[in-house]
Amino acid sequence: MDNFDYDLQSVQETRNLARQAKLAQTQLGKFNCEQIDKIIRSMVKAAEENAVSLASLAVEETGFGKIEDKTFKNRFASTELYEFIKPMQTIGVIKEDKVNKVMEIAEPVGVLMGIIPSTNPTSTAIYNAIIAIKSRNGIVFSPHPSALKCTLQAARLMNDAAVAAGAPANIIGCISKPSMNATNELMKCDEVAMIIATGGSAMVKAAYSAGKPALGVGPGNVPAYIERTANISQAVKNIITSKTFDNGTICASEQSVIVEECIRDQVVEEFKRLGGYFMTPAETSQVAQKLFVRGHAMNAKMVGRSAKFIADNAGITIPAGTKVLLGEQQGVGEGYPLSYEKLTTVLAFYTVKDWEEACDLCIKLLHNGGVGHSLSIHTETPAMAMKFSEKPVFRILVNTPSTHGGVGLSTGLAPAFTLGCGTWGGSATSDNVTPLHLINIKRVAYGIKDCTENTTPSHSACEAQSSSSSSISEDQIMNVVNEVISLLKKRGDK
Template sequence: MESFDYDLQSVQEARNLARKAKLAQAELAKFNCEQIDKIVRNMVKAAEDNAVSLAQMAVEETGFGKVEDKTFKNRFASTELYEFIKPMKTIGVIKEDKVNKVMEIAEPVGLLMGIIPSTNPTSTAIYKCIIAVKSRNGIVISPHPSAAKCTLRATQLMHDAAVEAGAPANIIGCISKTSMDATNELMKCDEVNMIIATGGSAMVKAAYSAGKPALGVGPGNVPAYIERTANITKAVKNIIASKTFDNGTICASEQSVIVEEGMRDQVMEEFRRQGGYFMTPSETDKVAKNLFVRGHAMSAKMVGRSAEVIANAAGISIPPGTKVLLGEQQGVGEGYPLSYEKLTTVLAFYTVKDWHEACDLCFKLLNNGGVGHSISIHTEDSDMVMKFAEKPVFRILVNTSSSQGGVGASTGLSPAFTLGCGTWGGSATSDNVTPMHLINIKRVAYGIKDFTENVNPVYSACTAQLGNSSSVSEEQIQSLVNEVLTLLKKRGDC
């Protein structure tokens, strides 16, 4: 009975949040650029001031990742994000083509629903709230149940900072009584105009099935190919830095390392030198059994954990200071557990004959749960980059840490914690999502060609030449074409 009452209360809370946020958004839609920028700046300041405490809350509540890295994420999702989106035009006339006399006017989408993952529970909430308000939208957040407290706290900070700077009350909301019923209610309620979903495949699929526009992201299963011309020391350093960043909880983190036979020993030695531990086949089996539950779903106990924690749980001994665990795999799919996504400090390791075989392997790995997302390549050969650019992904990350590169921290990509996978990955966008994805665009178009006087002569020429005949000869068609071209030249259209 108590559970039933709780579910009813959670659904009612979701409805109330949506109704209040919808009314608030109608007011926010009237704000000008200066007002919106003032609000966003105050939200950014609040996120910056609370970056450490929110990171601590997230680690304490979920057990995932590291405080220092989650602190960086919180700052990246606010301060760095703001610098990127500040010049974006999201209000009023955002573009004018004076030659073709077309004017574009931005309008907000309305009320957004933001689904937040447990792996990045505060940074993703901050990011979604900021890009929502920048584009004059309201947003109601649905947190992951295992990270509800820290996500609620981050959302409250964003709301209070926005209201303090002049935003309408209730413009940002968050479910405090988390339940699937509440999440489903938000997805389907009339007040919500668009869903931004970041989370597991099932949740993203549900968002796309809610009967309204949605921006969702699929999983990443990023292969990292160290090509023969690569700077091996730098490549290994980047991979380890990426995989240990917040203990691998970013979906753009590398999942497999691929090397050619001729450089295998050198790469393995460099990994060992920098803190990598190559597990034996039996150790790999023990770790894999602990990593996954229900087939290929990751165990929450192993997500975002250090190599030491994972090794201890599997009952294997590793050298002090080990940063990542690597297990050799001979194939992809069933029977090769490390070929699946692992949001933690474990990597699959593959050896191939040449780049052709590396290409084939990358294709298989991507289709094993990461299609559309990202691929990483370390090379000094620009032609090789273009060969791998043919893979079915929308982020080809070159000579950088994949985690930081995919979200735009170490690359020129848009700073984002929602990385679209395009239609290949079942997503409505292939972009890193920004405020520009959260606006509707009106177009004012002036007439620039006068058809009132010239359409009739062309039509008359057609009917005069063809008459009412049911059959038309090639000579008649050619004569018609010549006549029409002559008329168009007189008009100056050709």
């Protein structure tokens, strides 16, 4: 099959999927809470039962990450997510203000388009499908070509489980012949009401330019600041736990470690003790050359890889058991390659004099590809955490692994794999996306103030008043003048 025929079939498939999802969603929009909950429980069960096989398929197809961690993500995107969203009111009357007599009623958005990244291809599909159904929406996925099989399998499992529990057929669809033309077609087709874009910045920008409401996620370039009062052993343990989780494929993972001079030696020793390898400048350069292509774009072959895999490919020798590679950097931007996002087991390492220098450095790093996303700080001084809450991000994660904290695993944030970056990061939301972002709210509002007796005087009434006030007789005018003259004479006598 030539490219022309493939593109035609790809676009036609996309149109069919959108139409089918729209028909299904029209029916799903009439379902009640009990029906929706039954469907979601069936989807969660299917995700749990297939968590390992989906994870294995994802690692086999993409080469990214670890089977055990992808298994955990699949369960987190289903079971943990369900416990969080179960009490959410997304159907019918969701709020009633009896004092002001306003009633809020939830309505579905319609058909969603879900753009799925290759780094989290099955967990993101599971998560998007469940939050879509919770809010009575249909969804059609556009998978990354390098993760087609596993995303398609996750989507089919979710759809089959939903239909088995009573959902209309084709409520969850997935493009099986991915292409840029198909993705663009799905973005712009009339049936799609909203886009959820989880992926690279180029794809997110494309989603926002499609002329539809969109929830996009920009890149993360998370700085991790270890402040002088931090519990150093716990801070380093948290960072390594986070950065090695699925080999750093989650955008909330740490990208740079920032330490103060007074604790530098302790931090370095703790990293070495727990499996960190500090590269020489030459080794750092060799690794950086392997990590990036076309400037600062991540080399797909290095995404989500172990420290050993990266070291072997870069031609450097590291100790057995090394978990993360660290390279010292003296600046941010051009000439300092590790200052950019690295979705793998490599960290930049910076030394600063004090918290104020750390503050400036964090801002530079965030503006180097992660503004709006997340920042990690390790400190035993609450006031210091509040100082860093002023930084241009919407998740300030304190004393926790950044990966786990950002997605709501180790924090009280909403469990999510779509992490909004707010207007600073070009996103329509700064939240962890939940079903509440996927509903419309209509309001029934009763009159509580009588406006019929308290109206502004009309133009004609004002004119009448003006006319009346100007009709003063000559005698009245002369009397006023004589009174003024008499008053002035009396003052003169005095």
